[in-house]
Each structure stands twice: as C-alpha cells, then as structure tokens.
Amino acid sequence: MIIGSALAGLLLLGLCAILLHRLTRVHELIYAGCLVATVVLVGDGLWHIVQSGHEEVPSVVLPFGLPWLHAHFRLDSLSAFFLVAINFPAALASLFGIGYGGHVPHPGRVTPLFPLFLFGMNGVLIADDAFVFLVSWEFMSLSSWLLVLSDHTNEEARKAAMVYLVMAVFGTFCLLPAFGLLAGSGGAYTFAAMRAAHLPALAGSLVVLLALLGTGSKAGLVPLHVWLPLAHPAAPSHVSALMSGVMTKVAIYGLIRILYDLRGDVGWQWGFVLMVVGAVSAAMGVLYALMQRDLKTLLAYSTVENVGIIFIALGLALAFRDHGELALSALSLVAALYHVVNHALFKTLLFLGAGAILQATGERNLDRLGGLLNRMPITGFTFLIGACAISALPPLNGFVSEWLVFQSLFKGPTVAHWAMRFGVPVVGVAMALAAAFAATCFVRAFGIAFLGRPRTPEARHAREVPLSMQVAMAVPAFFCLCLGVFPVTVTSGIATAVEPLVRVKLPAAMLGWPWLSPVSLTAGSYSATMVLLTGAALMVTTLLVVHHFGTRKIRRFPLWDCGHPEDIVNAQYSADSFAQPLRRVFGSVVFRAREEVEMPPPGEMVPARFSVTMIDPVWTGLYLRIVRIVDAIADRVNVLQFLTVRRYLLMMFLTLVLLLLVVAVRQQ
Amino acid sequence: MISFLFGVFHTGLVLAAAPLVMGIVRLTKARLQGRRGASVLQPYRDLWRLLQKESVVADSASWLFRIAPYLVFVSVWLAATIMPTFTTDMLLTPAADLIALVALLGTARFFTALAGLDAGTAFGGLGSSREMFVASIGEPAMLMVIFSLSLLTHTTSPAQMAAYVMSGHVGIEVSAGLALAAMVMVAIAENGRIPIDNPTTHLELTMIHEAMVLEYSGRHLALLEAAAMVRLLLFMSIISCLFFPWGIAGPDSGLLEVLWGLAAWALKVGLLAVVLGYFETMLAKMRVFLIADFLGGALLLALLATIFLYVSEAV
Numbered sequence: 001m002i003i004g005s006a007l008a009g010l011l012l013l014g015l016c017a018i019l020l021h022r023l024t025r026v027h028e029l030i031y032a033g034c035l036v037a038t039v040v041l042v043g044d045g046l047w048h049i050v051q052s053g054h055e056e057v058p059s060v061v062l063p064f065g066l067p068w069l070h071a072h073f074r075l076d077s078l079s080a081f082f083l084v085a086i087n088f089p090a091a092l093a094s095l096f097g098i099g100y101g102g103h104v105p106h107p108g109r110v111t112p113l114f115p116l117f118l119f120g121m122n123g124v125l126i127a128d129d130a131f132v133f134l135v136s137w138e139f140m141s142l143s144s145w146l147l148v149l150s151d152h153t154n155e156e157a158r159k160a161a162m163v164y165l166v167m168a169v170f171g172t173f174c175l176l177p178a179f180g181l182l183a184g185s186g187g188a189y190t191f192a193a194m195r196a197a198h199l200p201a202l203a204g205s206l207v208v209l210l211a212l213l214g215t216g217s218k219a220g221l222v223p224l225h226v227w228l229p230l231a232h233p234a235a236p237s238h239v240s241a242l243m244s245g246v247m248t249k250v251a252i253y254g255l256i257r258i259l260y261d262l263r264g265d266v267g268w269q270w271g272f273v274l275m276v277v278g279a280v281s282a283a284m285g286v287l288y289a290l291m292q293r294d295l296k297t298l299l300a301y302s303t304v305e306n307v308g309i310i311f312i313a314l315g316l317a318l319a320f321r322d323h324g325e326l327a328l329s330a331l332s333l334v335a336a337l338y339h340v341v342n343h344a345l346f347k348t349l350l351f352l353g354a355g356a357i358l359q360a361t362g363e364r365n366l367d368r369l370g371g372l373l374n375r376m377p378i379t380g381f382t383f384l385i386g387a388c389a390i391s392a393l394p395p396l397n398g399f400v401s402e403w404l405v406f407q408s409l410f411k412g413p414t415v416a417h418w419a420m421r422f423g424v425p426v427v428g429v430a431m432a433l434a435a436a437f438a439a440t441c442f443v444r445a446f447g448i449a450f451l452g453r454p455r456t457p458e459a460r461h462a463r464e465v466p467l468s469m470q471v472a473m474a475v476p477a478f479f480c481l482c483l484g485v486f487p488v489t490v491t492s493g494i495a496t497a498v499e500p501l502v503r504v505k506l507p508a509a510m511l512g513w514p515w516l517s518p519v520s521l522t523a524g525s526y527s528a529t530m531v532l533l534t535g536a537a538l539m540v541t542t543l544l545v546v547h548h549f550g551t552r553k554i555r556r557f558p559l560w561d562c563g564h565p566e567d568i569v570n571a572q573y574s575a576d577s578f579a580q581p582l583r584r585v586f587g588s589v590v591f592r593a594r595e596e597v598e599m600p601p602p603g604e605m606v607p608a609r610f611s612v613t614m615i616d617p618v619w620t621g622l623y624l625r626i627v628r629i630v631d632a633i634a635d636r637v638n639v640l641q642f643l644t645v646r647r648y649l650l651m652m653f654l655t656l657v658l659l660l661l662v663v664a665v666r667q668q
Numbered sequence: 669m670i671s672f673l674f675g676v677f678h679t680g681l682v683l684a685a686a687p688l689v690m691g692i693v694r695l696t697k698a699r700l701q702g703r704r705g706a707s708v709l710q711p712y713r714d715l716w717r718l719l720q721k722e723s724v725v726a727d728s729a730s731w732l733f734r735i736a737p738y739l740v741f742v743s744v745w746l747a748a749t750i751m752p753t754f755t756t757d758m759l760l761t762p763a764a765d766l767i768a769l770v771a772l773l774g775t776a777r778f779f780t781a782l783a784g785l786d787a788g789t790a791f792g793g794l795g796s797s798r799e800m801f802v803a804s805i806g807e808p809a810m811l812m813v814i815f816s817l818s819l820l821t822h823t824t825s826p827a828q829m830a831a832y833v834m835s836g837h838v839g840i841e842v843s844a845g846l847a848l849a850a851m852v853m854v855a856i857a858e859n860g861r862i863p864i865d866n867p868t869t870h871l872e873l874t875m876i877h878e879a880m881v882l883e884y885s886g887r888h889l890a891l892l893e894a895a896a897m898v899r900l901l902l903f904m905s906i907i908s909c910l911f912f913p914w915g916i917a918g919p920d921s922g923l924l925e926v927l928w929g930l931a932a933w934a935l936k937v938g939l940l941a942v943v944l945g946y947f948e949t950m951l952a953k954m955r956v957f958l959i960a961d962f963l964g965g966a967l968l969l970a971l972l973a974t975i976f977l978y979v980s981e982a983v
Contacts, residue, residue, distance in 0.1 A: 371788070373730040384732075393775045394768055406767050406811070410818045413978070425974040428815050429967065432808035439774055439807075440800040443781045447796065452788035453728045515762065524824030530763035531772075534749065538679070539742045542891070550719030550887045554734075559726045561789040562870075562882055573785065573793020581801035585960040 010119040017112035031097035038091035045083030074128035081497035089348035093238040096472035104236040109150040117143040129190040130179035141168040160230035167227040174214035211258040218251035222281040233296035237355025244303045245347035260501040271318030278311025279430035286437040306343040330506040335404035342397045346389040349476040353383035360462040366575035371454040375462045382473040387442040389480040395528040397483035675759040682748040686897035687711035696945025723886030726787040736783035737891040743776040744895040748902040754929035755917040756827035765824040766814045784880030795879025805963035806857040812970030830913035846973035853966035855903040863954045908936040
C-alpha cells in the first residue's frame, strides 16, 4: 500500500515535471519529491525486513495489464532487501540533485525522467509476474537511455546512447525467451506458477544461459560491458550514480530471482561459469579502470570490477548449494549481497563526488585537475572515504564484503570436483589481483585529482559545492564507516533476507556480537570494532608519545623535491605516468598498449612528443567483428528491397508453402 | 585476563624490538662489507633525533600530508600487534586474520602512496606509482600464500595455523615449501629490500619507497621510519609463526613456556635478520621492470602451492 503510493507519487512527479517545466525552482521541487518517495520506500523495506521474518507473503493483484493476466506484485524478503539497497542511494542522488539538477546541460530533459527511472527500477523489484517484470525492466532501460541522451547535442553522448540502446535491447531479447521457457507451454506467467513448474534439463540450462546474458548485459559483465563506460559517464553525474551504483544492482536482483528462486535447482556447473565470468570481469574491469584518464569512465569501469566480485560470490553460492554445503552457500550469498549494498553506497558517493568536481571545475579529465583537497575539503574528504572503502581498506565496509568473499572462496575447494579444485585458486588469483589493482586505481584517482598542485586555472579556482550536495556525499561516507564497523548487524539482516533461497540461516555471530566468524569458530575471524578501538588506542598513544617527547613545531616551506624543485606543474606525475608501470606489464598484453616517443633531432626547437595507443580487445575483437558480419549480411539482403511485385508475390507463395509443410510435418 | 596482559606486553614488545632488528641487519651488512658499522642501537638514536627536529611541510601539501605518517604507523603497528610472536594466547589475535592483516598493510601503503603524491613533486609521484605497481603483484601473491596455507590448515587465523602445524597434522609438504618461497619473495618486496628496492639509496632511478617519503622530515619522518622497522619485524614474525612455529606458547601455558616462546622468537628473528643482511650483501638490485617477473614468479609459486595440494592428494 505504502509502496504503491510512493511509486504512484514518482510517476506523478515525472508528469508534473513535464507540465511545469517552465516554473522556476521546479527542479528543486521534483528532486525533493523524489527524496521523500525514496526515503519512504527505504523505510518500508526496512520495516518489512525487521517485521515479517519469513512467513509466506501473499501476492497483490491489481486489475491492469494484459486482459488475461492481471498485474501481480509481491514484496518478499529478497525484494525488501533490494528495496532498501536501491532506494537509499537513490535518495542520496535525489538530495544531490536538489543542488545539482538545475546546473546540468539540459535540465528540462533530465528532471522529468529521473523519477520515472526510479519508478521503473522499483517496479522490477516488486513484480510478481513476468509481464510486470519485463515492462518495468524496459521502463528502466528506456528512461535511463533518454537520460543518457539528455545532452543530445554532444556527439559522444549520442554514440553512447546508441550503443546502450542496442545492448539494452539485446538484454531484453534474452530475458523474454527466458521467461517464456520458465512459463512453459501452458503460458503461466506468474512467478508462483514458474516456481511450481518443473523444467526439462535442456530448457532449464537455456533459461540460466539466457538469464545470465540478459541480466549480465545490464550489470556490465565482460564481454557485455561495452556500453557501461560510454553511457554511465555521458549522463549527468547524479544519474550516473544511479546507473552505476543502482541499476546494475537491479540486474543482479533479476539474476538472483531467476536462478535462486524461480528456477530451483541449478547445477554447480553454472556456478562455475558464473564464477569464471565474474573473475574475468573483476580483473579486466579494474585493468580498464586503471588506464582511464576520465574520472567518470574510470568509475564506470570500476563498476564492472565490482559486479565481477559479486558474480564470483553468486557463482560460489550456486556451487555450494548444489553440493549440499548449505551453510557455505548462505555465506557466499550473504557476501554477494553485502557487496551489493556496499558497492551501491560507495559508487554513488564517488559518482556524486565526480559530479561535485565537474560542477566546481567543469573538468572530468584527471590530468587537468589537482590540488582540490585544499579547495574542496568536504568533497575531498568524502571522496577519500569512498576511495578507501572501494579499495577494501579496514575498517570500512568494502573490506568486510571482500573479506567474506575471500572466506567463501577459500572454502571453494571443499566442492570435490576437479574443476572447482583447480578453478577456484585461479579465480582467487584474479580476485586478489582485482583487489590490489583497485587500490592502485583509487590511489591514482584520488591522488591525481585531489592532491598535488593544481594543473589548470579551473582547478586552481575551484570552490566547494553547496550544502545539500555536501550532505548527499557525507551521508554515504558515514554509512561506509557504519557498515564496516558493525558488520554482524548487516550480515544477520541479509541472512534473514536470503534464508528462503538457501534454506538455512547463516550462523550470525559465533564468538559473540562484534566478531565475524562465518565458517567456524577457528576458521578465521574479523572484528572491525576491535580493530577500530585498538587502532584508536594506538593512535592516542602515538600522539601522546610523539608530542610529549618530540617537538610540535612545523615550518611551512616551498617544495624541496630532492634539491631541485620545478615550478612547472606538469612536472608532477600525471594520471598516465602513474599507470605507466602497470600499463607496460599488463597493458602491453591485454590492450596491446604501445608507447611512442618522438624526439626531435638535436638543435631543433620543436617539443618532443609522447603518445600511447591502446586497443580494446573486446571492442575490436568481438563487437566490430559482429558489426562487420551484420553489415555484410545486410548488403546481401539489400537486394530484396528492389524486386518487382511479381517476385514479391512469388516469395509470399513460397513462404506459405514452407509454413504449411512445417505444419504438416509436425502433425505427423 | 592473562591474554589481555600478554596483548599489552606484546604491543610494546614489537615496537621496542623493531629498531634493534633493523640495527642487526645493518650491522651484519656493514661487517660483511668490511666496515665496522654503527652499533645495533643506532636506529633508536636516529628515531630520537628525528623526533626532536622540527617538521618542514611543503606549501602545496594538504592536511593529508601531516596525517598520513600517523595513519601509516598505527596501521603497521596494529598489524604487528595482531600477529602472534611468542604466544598465541593474546586478546587481539582473533580480531583479525591474515586477510585482514594484508588489508592493514594495504592501508599503510595506500596512505604512504597518497602522501607521496600530496606535495606535487615528480619524485613523490614516481615513488607512489612504483610502490603501487609492486604492491599490485605482491599483495595478490601474499593472498595466494594465505589461500594455500588455509587449505592446508583449514583456517586463516595465524594463531590457529600455528596451533595446527604444532599439533603435528602437517608433515613435510611440497605446498608449504612453495608457499614459503613465495612468502619470502613477497616479504622482500613489501619491505623494500634488495633486490626490489634499496632502502639506503637516494638515486632517482632506483628509488621506490624512499622517493615517496622524500618530502618528510622531523617527527613525521620518524614515524615513517619506525613504521618501516615494525613492518620488517612483522614479516619476520609472520614467517616464523606460520612456517616455523616451534617454541610458540599456546593458550593455558605456564610462565616457563612463555619465556621459552620469547627466547625462541628472539632466536628466529635474529637469525632471519642475519640471513637478510647476508643476502642483501650478495645480491644486486634489479631493474624496475624485472620486478614484475620476480613477483609474478612469487604469485605463480603460490598458485602452484594450492594446486599441488590436490595433485599430491590425487597421486
């Protein structure tokens, strides 16, 4: 009921924004409305998780939709969990939008679509039949596509929107037959009927494959990720935050719904596939991110990495479940969902930070920033928290979920099959590399943008953003700390949400409240609270000792730089030079990175030039090849456009004969 | 109660012993190179002298520059506090396992690298970039070592690992040997020792760690130096606790066993310090881009260690 009115409110807000777009301050009002609606949804989701436990929730049937199928809605514990995980960042993006929404290139094209986008995502979560699910899914895709296209005069945004549209269509094109197969020949499109149905093995595998392709293309799995780094940065920053931090989670919800709920018994082989795809995405995504100069593109690629980590955990959960290791399966699923929440939080925070930088300097290029920490202290501090959290530094939240993923990964070889035993260590290497690269990537992003000396006048004259935007960044930063320091509260909440899916509840705290020890008493434990408290005690001791025995004097002085300081700010390390060692070692293999130095002959007064060329293996190796094949086929088929009427009639006749033949054969 | 006391004592002990270990390494190197060398107590004097000096901070540096040394030192010290040395019966040991330990060291590295970028010098950036490059391969190698050890001992907690090895469940394992080799390689890289990095160099082409902290002086430098010393001791403790835990006192052991644990730890660390000094004298520093091969080798060794477990099981 509450959810219904909140969603109706969002729909109404979208329409109001279109009608009232001439009014002044309409943007503030609409975003404030979105804020209220999302906060209500968060509250309702939380209430549902706390209250209901796991009794059977009836489906609500509303009299619209298809003539033979009314719309079914249902809020079970999984939906409620995602309702919270999605609407909380959405609320922050709305809050950010109050100050930011009026300053984007074409605000009139953004504001009406923002609530509609939220409406679509929430619709997917509470859908209880395939029709409502797919319609909401398309609502989400198309409204976000229009948001990407909002800056329609920009050539790059148009290209990004085109690629996104193709990939979104591809995704739905896969999900449609997946639901069709789940519904069977009887055409039972409610989720309850799909759960009860029994699928033959081949159809079952096909459903998993199609669901993986359909949701994977939305979540940004390699090699279906190509639209992400184009489309996410092209949208205004608070929308990028939603697309990267939130919409990918809706896709993950879709996958969990189909694989764990609608299709009950998925074999461990699919878990293995999920794990390997996740590992490839994690390692490739962060390697891409490391090479980017554009801050928002970097963040979008980092989403690919984090989605990969979530998929590793989801795959492990499937494999464990199929082998009867239900407690480990629950652990992996809790790890995956914990990372869902965490990534939604810190990715939103980082994108909002990128938006604040964009508003203050007009720049997204790291090499044109620098020294912003002194000029934008709040943005800088919150961005630093986000960077630490995404780099999995204790005691922040990113570390807890990666710790849980590593714990379940280290238990992977208990699945006694050679593929898992040899596969899991290799996945472990990819995951460990991704974790280490992520730290490097965010040292680079934060260090180049916020530290050092400003590289351009725009960066030198940057000003801190308005208060509402600061609050929108400070809140997730605070929650990054909270979710890191009180992990047991979160894991027990998630464990309740996933209990119906894995049929066991994760034993929450074996060693007592602040100790996270998921596998067994002796198998390794982590207590963020203890780490934080001890760290604080050691910090106080250090400060006392240093200030008591040493001097507290500080002298401000120009740079020393080993005795020969340079006044030229470009002598600082840039984003490109920071990544150079890793580009040489990994980029030369994966991206065929080439560095070229043009040295003028002695005596000539032209500058030396340095250039780097990189080739995206997925784009050139896969997509351009597909485009070429499609073009070739189109050229051949093109002839059909210029036939005479006689020939068209002949073709119709032949088609008819063919179809009749098919019918005749089938009736034999 | 006793575990709390042990914890507090251990916290002080690692800090007090770290400069001594550094002193032993330096003295060993000096003697092997035919010099008399400074006393093993010299690192204490260095730290004291640095504490007394005023700190010079670059104009362009932000507040992060002044906070980073404290964060770095406390993270490393915290990691050293958690790692068991002479007894496994400490209050804090269950607070973090080896994965968390790696992450704590990662925190220290993260802030050192940021501090290197903060002043806006070419040297600082060079150091940060190379340090993160080394860590990008070294840290996964260490995680894989933990992976293989956790498969062997069914735990990621260092205290439980030591107890498992001590209880005689683990014989001579090929995997443990491979893991040890990988661990030593990682330890060399993480501590910036020869052949990865030279802690005494100030030559621009070869600097990694030193380049990052070039702008630091006074008490800030003292903290960073102390962090480096504690980190060296920590890695020696990790190697001796995980691979040679003999002598370490378990829970409910008497005073004599604890004292014996202390002696055994001192002996192991002293031996490791001398061995480190010896190898540093024998080896030359390698080119920066060869580090990738070195640490890639460590990563593969650790991966082989996990896979060998099942190969040996199958044979």
